[in-house]
Amino acid sequence: MSDRTQSESPDVLRRRLLGAGAGVAAMGLLPGALAPTARAQGTFDWKRFKGEKIEVFLVKSPRGDLLSRYHKEFEDLTGIEVGSEMIPEQQQRQKAVIEFNSGNPSFDVIALSYHVQKRQFARNNWLTDLRPYISDAAMAAPDLDFADFAKGGLNYAVEPDGRVMSLPLNLDPWVVYYNKELFAGKGVAYPRTFAEMIDAAAKLNDPGKGISGFVGRGLKNANVPVWTSFLLGYGGSFIDAKGKLLTDTPEAIEAAKMYQTLLAKSGPPGVAGFNWNESQTLFLQGKAAMWLDGIGFAQPLEDPAKSRIVGKVGYGVMPAGPKQQVSALFGDGEGISGTSKKKGPAWYYLQWASNKTNQTRMLQAAAGAPVRNSAYAAAQQSSDFKAPKEWVDCMLKSAAIAQPGLPVISPVTEFRDVFGVALANMINGADAATELRRATAEFQPVLDKSEKA
Amino acid sequence: MSTHVAVAVPASRAGFLRRRRRSYRLLTVPALLVVAAVIVFPWLFTVYMSAFDWKIGEAARFVGLGNYVGLATNQRFLEAIVRTFYFTLLAVVFPLVLGLVAALIFHRQFRGRGVLRAIFTMPMMATPVAVALVWTMMFHPQQGVLNYLLTLVGLPPSLWVYSPTWVIPSLVIVEVWHWTPLVMLIVLGGLAALPTEPYESARLDGATEWQLFRYITLPLILPFLVVAAVIRTIDAVKAFDTIYVISQGGPGTASETINLYLYLQAFAFYNVGNASAVVVVFFAIIVALALLLLHVRERTRWVA
Numbered sequence: 001m002s003d004r005t006q007s008e009s010p011d012v013l014r015r016r017l018l019g020a021g022a023g024v025a026a027m028g029l030l031p032g033a034l035a036p037t038a039r040a041q042g043t044f045d046w047k048r049f050k051g052e053k054i055e056v057f058l059v060k061s062p063r064g065d066l067l068s069r070y071h072k073e074f075e076d077l078t079g080i081e082v083g084s085e086m087i088p089e090q091q092q093r094q095k096a097v098i099e100f101n102s103g104n105p106s107f108d109v110i111a112l113s114y115h116v117q118k119r120q121f122a123r124n125n126w127l128t129d130l131r132p133y134i135s136d137a138a139m140a141a142p143d144l145d146f147a148d149f150a151k152g153g154l155n156y157a158v159e160p161d162g163r164v165m166s167l168p169l170n171l172d173p174w175v176v177y178y179n180k181e182l183f184a185g186k187g188v189a190y191p192r193t194f195a196e197m198i199d200a201a202a203k204l205n206d207p208g209k210g211i212s213g214f215v216g217r218g219l220k221n222a223n224v225p226v227w228t229s230f231l232l233g234y235g236g237s238f239i240d241a242k243g244k245l246l247t248d249t250p251e252a253i254e255a256a257k258m259y260q261t262l263l264a265k266s267g268p269p270g271v272a273g274f275n276w277n278e279s280q281t282l283f284l285q286g287k288a289a290m291w292l293d294g295i296g297f298a299q300p301l302e303d304p305a306k307s308r309i310v311g312k313v314g315y316g317v318m319p320a321g322p323k324q325q326v327s328a329l330f331g332d333g334e335g336i337s338g339t340s341k342k343k344g345p346a347w348y349y350l351q352w353a354s355n356k357t358n359q360t361r362m363l364q365a366a367a368g369a370p371v372r373n374s375a376y377a378a379a380q381q382s383s384d385f386k387a388p389k390e391w392v393d394c395m396l397k398s399a400a401i402a403q404p405g406l407p408v409i410s411p412v413t414e415f416r417d418v419f420g421v422a423l424a425n426m427i428n429g430a431d432a433a434t435e436l437r438r439a440t441a442e443f444q445p446v447l448d449k450s451e452k453a
Numbered sequence: 454m455s456t457h458v459a460v461a462v463p464a465s466r467a468g469f470l471r472r473r474r475r476s477y478r479l480l481t482v483p484a485l486l487v488v489a490a491v492i493v494f495p496w497l498f499t500v501y502m503s504a505f506d507w508k509i510g511e512a513a514r515f516v517g518l519g520n521y522v523g524l525a526t527n528q529r530f531l532e533a534i535v536r537t538f539y540f541t542l543l544a545v546v547f548p549l550v551l552g553l554v555a556a557l558i559f560h561r562q563f564r565g566r567g568v569l570r571a572i573f574t575m576p577m578m579a580t581p582v583a584v585a586l587v588w589t590m591m592f593h594p595q596q597g598v599l600n601y602l603l604t605l606v607g608l609p610p611s612l613w614v615y616s617p618t619w620v621i622p623s624l625v626i627v628e629v630w631h632w633t634p635l636v637m638l639i640v641l642g643g644l645a646a647l648p649t650e651p652y653e654s655a656r657l658d659g660a661t662e663w664q665l666f667r668y669i670t671l672p673l674i675l676p677f678l679v680v681a682a683v684i685r686t687i688d689a690v691k692a693f694d695t696i697y698v699i700s701q702g703g704p705g706t707a708s709e710t711i712n713l714y715l716y717l718q719a720f721a722f723y724n725v726g727n728a729s730a731v732v733v734v735f736f737a738i739i740v741a742l743a744l745l746l747l748h749v750r751e752r753t754r755w756v757a
Contacts, residue, residue: 098509218704269615270594272615273614424703450508
């Protein structure tokens with residue numbers, strides 16, 4: 001925040017955001033610029049919408065809980081009254097579809113999971129483009145510092161045509177949790193490449209002692225990100241420019257074989273039915289050497305009441321594949337309903353929810369991994385911050401090499417189901433290439449239809 | 454209302470009855486309206502929707518019988534039907550046999566019978582989702598108590614619901630544990646209603662215990678067993694919560710019954726048209742099954 005310059009006008013930002021449409025990655029290079037301009041003009045006023053009322057629709061999660069707890073703070077700051085509804089993720093997604101389809105949703109602000117809902121929301125034009133607010137000095141808060149937002153998060157928030165449809169709040173890059181004691185016991189070093197990873201898993205696997213070299217999701221649907229983590233490292237991707245699936249290419253098949261090898265040969269018995277919670281249980285008991293999943297599990301792993309491996313957990317960045325080193329990324333943010341009549345107050349809420357204070361709180365409460373880079377330094381200064389430094393380093397390094405872990409398409413759930421079944425079949429011995437070809441043939445028509453309709 | 458009319462206008466007895474019947478018919482209108490609104494209309498609307506290729510959020514396209522043709526060649530759906538029958542068969546037969554045995558035991562007089570019977574019926578009172586969660590923990594291949602028990606008696610551990618082959622039998626174990634008491638209660642009621650005379654005369658003729666059961670008890674309680682079978686079949690065909698919580702239809706699709714397939718289509722993929730077609734097919738299957746069971750029930754009725 002100290003690097004803010006006083007010279008850039010809102011127009012500069014607008015142009016930069018437009019430019020970002022061509023190369024979304026450019027968003028990460030934005031200097032934290034616009035805020036002081038607003039202050040200099042002295043037109044931004046938190047109390048501008050005093051007396052109005054907005055409805056926010058959140059997901060029941062540690063992050064949703066945290067924001068709700070501080071709604072009073074927003075109300076005091078702005079004089080805007082907040083009505084909030086918070087329901088579990090699955091139901092929230094169903095209700096969102098139904099409410100938006102009704103044409104008159106009951107909320108002004110909605111939380112969305114980018115990896116599932118981004119394309120669906122964009123295709124149906126359900127959200128409000130935020131660029132006019134961002135570039136309006138009277139509307140953008142002094143501390144809305146875009147340079148502070150991690151690149152991966154902005155990638156998610158910006159559409160290919162440059163529209164900014166939401167503000168990102170939380171990032172979930174996938175990392176490798178590893179048991180340092182088991183690694184040391186067998187004299188194995190943390191793997192730097194996929195080949196070393198397969199090798200390490202095989203060496204550490206010890207069924208006689210009930211220890212698995214590797215554990216991860218095998219349950220259909222949930223298991224897809226494990227495979228895509230490998231797929232990205234092999235240089236594969238999901239869809240080409242013409243909308244043709246790339247999920248049966250040699251890269252995809254190699255990634256599937258790696259998945260099959262790790263889970264079937266070095267994984268625990270019954271892993272085809274494991275979701276993250278079964279995987280976590282096994283790892284917590286010290287019965288698995290490596291566990292690949294989202295970064296949000298440090299808290300239980302370091303909790304002596306739950307974990308037998310406190311202090312022995314290593315937080316590893318995803319090893320490099322033959323083509324590139326990528327951490328599969330998931331994330332969520334908040335947007336404003338396109339039909340909302342309270343867009344101004346809703347925009348104020350968005351800015352408050354994503355401000356540095358709330359982002360730091362999220363990290364301190366171990367409720368997620370904030371999008372704002374500054375939150376990491378801020379949280380570490382606090383005395384009650386418990387997450388290990390290694391975890392913070394892992395998060396920052398992973399976020400820097402992150403790419404979306406799922407294709408940005410409407411029928412994400414169907415994609416996960418079809419390919420999830422194929423992967424589960426592989427664990428139980430099916431041929432990787434055959435399964436992927438079958439799944440690709442089954443899903444291509446679904447994808448075609450979703451983009452045509 | 455009718456008596457009011459009758460008192461106010463004295464008329465011939467036949468005319469009075471006719472008028473009364475007509476006014477009674479009027480009284481059924483509210484009930485008919487409710488049935489039409491909550492059963493007939495949704496049903497017809499489902500049939501209507503099944504003729505469209507419609508995903509929520511997208512335009513609906515009329516496809517006639519297209520969804521049905523698609524289902525007839527959809528391997529995943531056809532496998533789900535087979536699995537539903539497999540699951541239903543196991544989940545009806547085992548509780549029936551075990552429930553009958555339990556009822557025969559609890560029908561005898563012995564000390565502590567009341568307490569034991571109360572304990573035995575307890576599973577029935579538990580919430581299905583809670584039951585499913587507890588069993589999920591017990592089935593865990595590494596941390597589950599079931600594999601611990603197996604190793605205690607020297608048997609190799611099983612993968613239970615984590616194995617494609619064993620997932621349905623394992624799910625049936627949960628159903629059996631949960632619903633055997635219901636069968637027992639029904640049969641126990643039947644046993645209590647049996648006359649004692651046939652037994653006395655059979656004993657005088659020197660019949661063995663097995664003969665008593667085979668030729669007197671079983672035929673007499675058969676109608677009750679059929680009722681229990683009807684209830685169990687309905688429950689087993691529509692089983693969803695246990696399967697969804699424990700295996701989510703997995704591993705892969707190894708425990709995906711019609712209900713789970715339907716849930717995915719309707720509430721995960723929002724394919725409302727296709728899901729409606731599944732409902733119609735499922736409904737046809739249930740009606741056929743119900744007619745069959747009613748037929749069996751008629752055949753086993755006591756001929757007094």
